[in-house]
Amino acid sequence: MKIAVCIKRVPEMDVRFKIASNGVGVDETGLKWDISDFDGYAVEAALQMIEKLGTGEVVVITLGPDSAQETLRKALSMGATRAVHLKADAIPFDNFAIARALAAELQSGGYDLILFGKMSIDSSNAAVGPMTAELLGMPCVAAASKLDIAGGKGTARRELEGAAELLEFPLPAVVTIDEGVARPRYPSLKGIMAAKKKPLEVKPAQLGDVRMTVTTMALPPERPAGRIIGEGVAAVPELVRLLQTEAKVL
Amino acid sequence: MATHVLAFAETRSGDVRKVASEAVTAARALADAAGGEVHAVIAGAPGIAGKADALGRSGADVVITLEHPALADYNPEALASFIAERVKAGGYRAVTFVASAQGKDLAPRVAAKLGVPLASDLTSVKLTGDTVVGTHPVNTGKVIATVTLSATPAVVSMRPGAITAADNPRQARIEAGTLVGDPSASRVKVTQTVAGNTAKLDLGDAPIIVSGGRGLRAAENFKLVEDLAAAFGNAAVGATRAVTDDGWRPHSDQIGQTGRQVSPNLYVAVGISGAIQHLAGMRTSKTIVAINKDKEAPIFKVADYGIVGDVLEIVPALTAAVKQAKASH
Numbered sequence: 001m002k003i004a005v006c007i008k009r010v011p012e013m014d015v016r017f018k019i020a021s022n023g024v025g026v027d028e029t030g031l032k033w034d035i036s037d038f039d040g041y042a043v044e045a046a047l048q049m050i051e052k053l054g055t056g057e058v059v060v061i062t063l064g065p066d067s068a069q070e071t072l073r074k075a076l077s078m079g080a081t082r083a084v085h086l087k088a089d090a091i092p093f094d095n096f097a098i099a100r101a102l103a104a105e106l107q108s109g110g111y112d113l114i115l116f117g118k119m120s121i122d123s124s125n126a127a128v129g130p131m132t133a134e135l136l137g138m139p140c141v142a143a144a145s146k147l148d149i150a151g152g153k154g155t156a157r158r159e160l161e162g163a164a165e166l167l168e169f170p171l172p173a174v175v176t177i178d179e180g181v182a183r184p185r186y187p188s189l190k191g192i193m194a195a196k197k198k199p200l201e202v203k204p205a206q207l208g209d210v211r212m213t214v215t216t217m218a219l220p221p222e223r224p225a226g227r228i229i230g231e232g233v234a235a236v237p238e239l240v241r242l243l244q245t246e247a248k249v250l
Numbered sequence: 251m252a253t254h255v256l257a258f259a260e261t262r263s264g265d266v267r268k269v270a271s272e273a274v275t276a277a278r279a280l281a282d283a284a285g286g287e288v289h290a291v292i293a294g295a296p297g298i299a300g301k302a303d304a305l306g307r308s309g310a311d312v313v314i315t316l317e318h319p320a321l322a323d324y325n326p327e328a329l330a331s332f333i334a335e336r337v338k339a340g341g342y343r344a345v346t347f348v349a350s351a352q353g354k355d356l357a358p359r360v361a362a363k364l365g366v367p368l369a370s371d372l373t374s375v376k377l378t379g380d381t382v383v384g385t386h387p388v389n390t391g392k393v394i395a396t397v398t399l400s401a402t403p404a405v406v407s408m409r410p411g412a413i414t415a416a417d418n419p420r421q422a423r424i425e426a427g428t429l430v431g432d433p434s435a436s437r438v439k440v441t442q443t444v445a446g447n448t449a450k451l452d453l454g455d456a457p458i459i460v461s462g463g464r465g466l467r468a469a470e471n472f473k474l475v476e477d478l479a480a481a482f483g484n485a486a487v488g489a490t491r492a493v494t495d496d497g498w499r500p501h502s503d504q505i506g507q508t509g510r511q512v513s514p515n516l517y518v519a520v521g522i523s524g525a526i527q528h529l530a531g532m533r534t535s536k537t538i539v540a541i542n543k544d545k546e547a548p549i550f551k552v553a554d555y556g557i558v559g560d561v562l563e564i565v566p567a568l569t570a571a572v573k574q575a576k577a578s579h
Binding site: 094143173216 | 262330362363369391439441445457502516530536538549557558575
């Protein structure tokens with residue numbers, strides 16, 4: 001089985017972001033970067049499938065500037081077989097342009113399964129996976145919370161609002177991964193050493209026209225500073241009064 | 251000149267979902283700016299056409315109905331093909347979806363078939379001259395991006411709940427749509443829709459959410475959170491990742507960076523310290539109440555009203571007080 005996993009390098013989110021001086025991005029000074037959360041689950045899911053089968057290949061693919069190679073190395077250190085870097089000056093916000101570049105790389109790859117995270121944790125568009133599937137003409141399941149592959153077909157579960165769907169589909173297919181499928185492993189020291197020698201191929205990204213851009217970025221309005229209204233059960237009547245008269249939610 | 255706007259009206263198990271009116275309302279605003287009509291697409295098993303009136307009430311001029319036994323469950327391939335072909339046939343300036351579980355799956359498929367990007371999960375949208383401009387929370391809601399779409403048609407999905415479904419009644423013309431190909435031949439098949447507890451409000455729909463964390467100390471104490479939610483009457487129950495990882499609650503209840511992102515009118519955090527990953531899922535709530543024993547807990551920095559103390563004592567007292575307040579209305 002040959003599995004491709006498309007991953008993205010994103011900033012870690014546990015910081016207070018500042019807007020860059022150009023006004024259309026965040027100030028990258030001091031940010032730490034890692035593989036996007038759901039993409040990490042997708043890499044883990046692919047590795048577990050190959051390990052269970054005892055044979056196969058996991059190819060990790062990313063699009064972006066040279067710094068994106070760090071993210072590929074991380075996935076290689078987790079156990080991916082090889083990596084492809086689609087090089088671009090920056091990651092555009094246009095999800096169709098990204099899907100087009102990925103589809104151009106994936107179409108001749110002979111993959112049985114192509115995985116994505118259900119969305120990137122920074123842009124949060126949840127679009128590139130299903131778009132790539134359409135461009136490749138492959139069946140697609142978006143946001144699978146369970147995934148099983150056996151005998152040339154797949155079964156998956158998707159969480160809906162207050163319900164769930166069970167699906168089946170033939171391979172080759174594109175699946176985007178929700179939390180719950182697999183918790184990513186930490187790379188071992190041995191894995192990190194081995195990753196340095198694994199193949200990482202660099203190609204230009206064929207993005208085409210960019211027709212969707214971020215024209216400004218801003219911080220959301222600050223919440224007023226928190227207020228502790230009291231201690232223990234004695235504070236409950238005051239809370240109820242505030243919910244009725246001030247917040248007007250009761 | 252393309253002036254009409256196509257809205258996808260979501261259904262599940264034979265009923266029109268609340269978000270369908272939100273998609274139509276967003277489409278109405280765009281169509282008014284372009285000087286065109288709103289055409290809503292509704293699909294389901296035979297009989298779904300009977301539900302078309304609801305869409306006229308929120309501003310659809312035309313309702314296109316698709317009825318087929320193979321559309322009883324969500325059928326992404328048949329719907330994406332139909333919508334893309336309809337839009338390609340001409341006259342449409344924009345297509346609107348809601349970024350629900352179904353909309354997030356369907357909208358990018360349609361955009362790709364049309365060869366255009368998707369402006370996804372918008373909290374506002376407007377048509378200005380040649381472009382459609384929307385706002386979209388990025389970086390777990392810590393940054394708001396203004397997104398400009400220059401492609402035609404403009405394909406957009408709205409964040410569930412971001413648009414208030416408007417009452418804009420008109421007598422919609424009903425038109426039976428013709429599917430492209432056989433919907434039974436779709437490669438991706440929904441074999442079962444597993445109903446959740448239908449009495450339970452979904453986190454995305456609930457005006458009030460009561461959420462519990464490790465501070466509850468044991469799975470059985472979650473009963474206190476459920477009791478408080480029941481006292482409010484219109485509340486859903488959420489949880490932190492620590493709690494869902496421990497199996498106290500299902501993963502689908504998790505609120506946070508990797509779970510659901512919610513913005514109810516009232517969010518009550520019970521025994522939640524307020525890890526940054528949890529705040530990412532609820533910081534846009536209108537009013538936040540926190541009950542926690544540690545007065546230094548970060549949740550108190552975002553809470554409009556905080557009470558320091560033992561949740562096992564305070565929550566039952568609050569439940570009783572809420573019941574009393576409700577009863578005296």
